[in-house]
Amino acid sequence: MSLLIVDDDKPFQQRLARAMEKRGFLTETADGVQDAAIKISRAAPAYAIVDMRLEDGNGLDVIEKIRQKRPDARAIVLTGYGNIATAVTAVKLGAIDYLAKPADPDDIVAALARKPEDKAQPPENPMSADRVRWEHIQRVYELCDRNVSETARRLNMHRRTLQRILAKRAPR
Known part of the structure; x- marks a missing residue:
């Protein structure tokens, strides 16, 4: 249950890593695309949580690197700036879900565990x-x-x- 968390917001990254460790994941963190690429080349994770906008690039590049190294990996994208075009691109590159920040750790675990044929539940409080x-x-x-x-x-x-x-x- 190896998990890579890629986010340049250090406090959020650390809180999420602790929350995911409590849920049984072996977490590793990366601050950006370059850092993530190094960690992926050493050992591609089974799961990944990737922020869309990183200081040194785009989170979609990380998703693509994970997919090249480990096609069965399950990755989700987190973003504070959601739009349909980016969500479609993320899914085409291999992300299994696209969640708005700040996402609840339980929602993240549910997204990572969801089977491909299962549909996501509609949000309780969607944005107007x-x-x-x-x-x-x-x-x-x-x-x-x-x-x-x-x-x-x-x-x-x-x-x-x-x-x-x-x-x-x-x-x-």
């Missing part, structure tokens, strides 16, 4: 469509270095409309 939209706007805003005009252009939205949205609190 307004919240998903708000999260997407916030992500693009951050990627544009908090430049309102550039963000509005990329979202095909009027700048004043975007300013009003950014001034409001996040929907629930």
Whole structure:
């Protein structure tokens, strides 16, 4: 039950590693793509939990390396910035699930243990469509270095409309 946790958020990584060890996994951690590649080349894990956005690259690269070394490995992707295109790519590269951060350790164990033919249970409290939209706007805003005009252009939205949205609190 070897498990590799790849996340550049050290406190989250350490909490998750302790939680997974309590659930019977032999955990090893990596801070990024390069660190993970070294550990995978030494011994590919049976399970992996990989953050999508890492300081030195993309978590999908880690999923791909694990799949090349150990095709039967079961890996899930965690992310704070979920979108459908990335989820589809993660699954095509071999991830078995795609969870939003911060994910509950029990949900992670359930995802790792789920058989391929079993469908995931719908979330108890899914994000509303307004919240998903708000999260997407916030992500693009951050990627544009908090430049309102550039963000509005990329979202095909009027700048004043975007300013009003950014001034409001996040929907629930």
